[in-house]
Amino acid sequence: MLEDHTAPAARLPVQQTSPQPDPRLVPGGPAAAPPAEAAWPESYPEGYAVVDVETTGLAPGDRIVSAAVYRLTARGEVEDHWYTLVNPERDPGPTWLHGLTAEMLADAPVFAEVAGEFAARLAGRVLVAHNAVFDWTMIAREYARASRTAPVEQRLCTILLAKALGLPLPNHKLESLAAYFGVEQRRAHHALDDARVLAEAFRPSLHRAARQRLPLPLLVCRPITEWSDAPPSGGGRTARWGGWRQPKRRPACPYPNPGRFEAGGRLRQGMRVAFSGDTSVDRELLEDQAFEAGLHVASSVSRLTSLLVTNYPEAATGKVTRARELGTPILDEAAFTQLLRDVAPADPGPAGRGAAAAPPVREV
DNA sequence: AGCTTTTGATATACTGGCGT
DNA sequence: ACGCCAGTATATCAAAAGCT
Numbered sequence: 001m002l003e004d005h006t007a008p009a010a011r012l013p014v015q016q017t018s019p020q021p022d023p024r025l026v027p028g029g030p031a032a033a034p035p036a037e038a039a040w041p042e043s044y045p046e047g048y049a050v051v052d053v054e055t056t057g058l059a060p061g062d063r064i065v066s067a068a069v070y071r072l073t074a075r076g077e078v079e080d081h082w083y084t085l086v087n088p089e090r091d092p093g094p095t096w097l098h099g100l101t102a103e104m105l106a107d108a109p110v111f112a113e114v115a116g117e118f119a120a121r122l123a124g125r126v127l128v129a130h131n132a133v134f135d136w137t138m139i140a141r142e143y144a145r146a147s148r149t150a151p152v153e154q155r156l157c158t159i160l161l162a163k164a165l166g167l168p169l170p171n172h173k174l175e176s177l178a179a180y181f182g183v184e185q186r187r188a189h190h191a192l193d194d195a196r197v198l199a200e201a202f203r204p205s206l207h208r209a210a211r212q213r214l215p216l217p218l219l220v221c222r223p224i225t226e227w228s229d230a231p232p233s234g235g236g237r238t239a240r241w242g243g244w245r246q247p248k249r250r251p252a253c254p255y256p257n258p259g260r261f262e263a264g265g266r267l268r269q270g271m272r273v274a275f276s277g278d279t280s281v282d283r284e285l286l287e288d289q290a291f292e293a294g295l296h297v298a299s300s301v302s303r304l305t306s307l308l309v310t311n312y313p314e315a316a317t318g319k320v321t322r323a324r325e326l327g328t329p330i331l332d333e334a335a336f337t338q339l340l341r342d343v344a345p346a347d348p349g350p351a352g353r354g355a356a357a358a359p360p361v362r363e364v
Numbered sequence: 365a366g367c368t369t370t371t372g373a374t375a376t377a378c379t380g381g382c383g384t
Numbered sequence: 385a386c387g388c389c390a391g392t393a394t395a396t397c398a399a400a401a402g403c404t
Contacts, residue, residue: 055404058403059367094404134368276368
């Protein structure tokens, strides 16, 4: 496979650190900025952790097999980098993709053993990754398994950033982003190389955003605290779970929309609620609870949306932006969960057309 | 394989104008 | 006053994109 075909110089040690910036990371790329950058936006973060993880797969039960972190300054200059293999305590998954075999991982530390060093690399920084929600959820789950939490408060997705910048890319794969900025990929799907490539592509992106005084698409990261590691482990006993998944769709909400939620008031059946961003509890679980309580779960924000639930009202995502434009009330998850325990029955309406038959509010 | 956001296409709702 | 029609605005659904 990938073993001895690579030149000695390209061999990547299992664990390493480099105090010095890689000189190759400072080319005059397409976005090489004049030394005196006008004014750096005050609101920009003070440091970044560019991250890439390889995993055994894409599902929630999958594990990390390798991880890399490039620490960057506020201006995107590389401070150092770090890489480690991780023993996933199961099969390595798509070896054909990441090149890691069971043998290579057998002696690697398990996640709990690298969690501390990993956390040190992330602490106090904005996590940067390509399709960041993926890397972040994988990392958050690993920390949850280890009964810890990752010291990450915000993430920045380089796909969203590329879109915000309006880069003329054929698509938003890492490969395309790298090509656009003239960054060479040496070993695609090797965590360290992907992280390096992303760091190189992120810096010019960051400077371009700064020149445009673009608000960075930062999203809040909620550490996972409610973690159920049980479900569909290799089908042994229950044939019911053997692959069949319940359709994602929910029945329509039977209640009319009573209008917007009013601050300080109660939730009422029929209200249209939209969610955005991470939540402490499983997103689907939260939506189910909302539905059970008689709320209408919407997938987008419109003028008729009663409220938006998000833990990061400052975010620059589509839903939050729209909600702010429309003046849609915004609640955080904690407040919403609290209100969910006491939802007012649907408005019977002017004429009592079977109003008494309206289903009662469920205790959650 | 799962997850979330964005985007495009289609369906529905609303509004203004007009005829009866 | 009422009802209808056409044009527009918005809501909803479906699919795609990205990651391993």
